[in-house]
Amino acid sequence: MPLHPRLLAAIDTYERDRDTRRVFPTPDTLHQLNALPQHLPTNPTDLTTILDTLATTIAPATVLTTSGRYFGFVTGGSLPAATAANILATTWDQNAALSLMSPAATHLETIALNWIAQLLHIPTTAVGTFVTGATMANFTGMAAARHKLLNDKGYDAELDGLFNAPAFPVIVGDEVHATVYKALSMLGLGRNRVIKVPTNSQGAMDPAQFPTLNEPALVCLQAGNVNTGALDSPQLIDVAKQSNSWVHVDGAFGLWSPQAKYTHADSWATDGHKWLNVPYDSGIAYVKNAADLTGALAVTASYLNSAGAIEPMQKSPDSSRRARGIDAWAALLSLGAQGVREMIETCCHHARAFATELNKNGVHILNEVNLNQVLAALDTDDKTTQWIEAIQQEGTCWTGSTIWRGRKAMRISVSSHATTQKDVERSIASMLRSIPSS
Numbered sequence: 001m002p003l004h005p006r007l008l009a010a011i012d013t014y015e016r017d018r019d020t021r022r023v024f025p026t027p028d029t030l031h032q033l034n035a036l037p038q039h040l041p042t043n044p045t046d047l048t049t050i051l052d053t054l055a056t057t058i059a060p061a062t063v064l065t066t067s068g069r070y071f072g073f074v075t076g077g078s079l080p081a082a083t084a085a086n087i088l089a090t091t092w093d094q095n096a097a098l099s100l101m102s103p104a105a106t107h108l109e110t111i112a113l114n115w116i117a118q119l120l121h122i123p124t125t126a127v128g129t130f131v132t133g134a135t136m137a138n139f140t141g142m143a144a145a146r147h148k149l150l151n152d153k154g155y156d157a158e159l160d161g162l163f164n165a166p167a168f169p170v171i172v173g174d175e176v177h178a179t180v181y182k183a184l185s186m187l188g189l190g191r192n193r194v195i196k197v198p199t200n201s202q203g204a205m206d207p208a209q210f211p212t213l214n215e216p217a218l219v220c221l222q223a224g225n226v227n228t229g230a231l232d233s234p235q236l237i238d239v240a241k242q243s244n245s246w247v248h249v250d251g252a253f254g255l256w257s258p259q260a261k262y263t264h265a266d267s268w269a270t271d272g273h274k275w276l277n278v279p280y281d282s283g284i285a286y287v288k289n290a291a292d293l294t295g296a297l298a299v300t301a302s303y304l305n306s307a308g309a310i311e312p313m314q315k316s317p318d319s320s321r322r323a324r325g326i327d328a329w330a331a332l333l334s335l336g337a338q339g340v341r342e343m344i345e346t347c348c349h350h351a352r353a354f355a356t357e358l359n360k361n362g363v364h365i366l367n368e369v370n371l372n373q374v375l376a377a378l379d380t381d382d383k384t385t386q387w388i389e390a391i392q393q394e395g396t397c398w399t400g401s402t403i404w405r406g407r408k409a410m411r412i413s414v415s416s417h418a419t420t421q422k423d424v425e426r427s428i429a430s431m432l433r434s435i436p437s438s
């Protein structure tokens with residue numbers, strides 16, 4: 001298929017409009033989505049028409065997460081090299097389930113997984129795997145944990161299911177990410193039976209209140225609280241190890257912090273699509289001992305030849321999937337190790353600038369800004385709500401809202417390479433002029 005000229009034009013126009021467009025689409029542009037056909041047309045539509053519709057109706061209705069002024073959630077914006085590699089990998093239509101299906105995809109994934117392990121202080125002997133996001137990366141790490149903890153008790157959960165399995169304790173912080181509960185529920189470990197460790201004012205586990213464990217448990221630490229950016233202390237790994245527990249680290253974005261050194265854990269979950277700034281969907285899981293991961297997730301079938309290195313689908317909940325490692329590889333190559341560190345540092349620097357400038361102007365900053373997250377609030381919840389709405393409506397930037405320790409707050413997440421000093425200044429100006437007067 002020759003490349004359609006309108007495809008390139010559509011990409012080009014979108015990129016050009018980035019600095020001037022509103023970050024969140026207007027109600028009018030969103031309303032236009034309703035004009036799209038609701039019923040599957042009987043006859044084909046030609047590619048030119050489809051591209052026109054995408055460029056004229058859909059593109060303006062997108063949220064401009066590639067803008068340097070998008071601070072909603074912790075999403076990052078895709079690096080140019082990562083976007084380009086992603087487009088090419090899609091053109092190549094590679095299936096990364098098996099090295100025989102795509103030797104190139106498997107090769108680049110292996111390289112990217114090694115590079116990421118080095119950057120995140122994960123032993124390079126750990127086995128890594130690309131998944132859709134940190135939700136599935138948590139699932140993957142904790143599936144390996146379940147396998148190991150039950151296997152040590154002489155029980156095979158993969159073969160026999162959990163109905164007669166011996167129990168083991170699951171420890172999380174009371175600020176654990178909601179998706180960890182989801183992963184636990186998918187693993188049959190339950191949302192409700194976890195032991196919750198109380199957290200300090202920043203939402204990190206209070207080590208003094210960590211339970212005494214008399215048997216091996218699954219301990220899930222968090223690197224990067226979604227509201228404050230706080231990291232659970234890596235010293236808790238040593239505490240957990242006294243009972244031979246398995247330590248899993250949910251470090252969706254916090255594992256990229258220069259302070260995050262969780263080398264002695266057993267499994268790690270992180271995201272590529274957050275702070276590495278690659279396209280969705282890209283999560284990454286690592287497990288210290290390969291046998292625990294393959295024990296949990298490998299399949300056998302006569303046509304799956306797995307001599308040598310572990311095949312991608314033998315260490316993942318997925319089988320067929322896109323070649324996520326290609327965009328991660330390109331992102332890492334484009335930045336280099338120093339570039340990754342600088343991108344992280346710059347985001348943290350911008351976060352501190354937001355906190356300082358807003359605070360100078362009478363805004364309350366509710367967290368210690370040690371990473372990329374800022375929680376800002378006005379005197380009352382009502383005022384904070386009005387403020388966030390006004391900022392979103394003005395469109396210069398976009399910030400979300402949250403409840404922190406019972407108080408309404410605006411959440412600023414700085415996690416994109418695209419955010420410049422100028423973007424920060426423009427956004428602060430917009431935030432200050434949006435403060436409700438009464």
Ligand SMILES: *Cc1c(COP(=O)(O)O)cnc(C)c1O
Pocket residue numbers: 074132133134135136177179180222223224225226250251252253271283
């Ligand atoms: C974002 C996040 C998740 C979920 O990640 P997805 O990529 O959306 O699946 C899990 N844990 C933490 C701490 C997060 O920040």
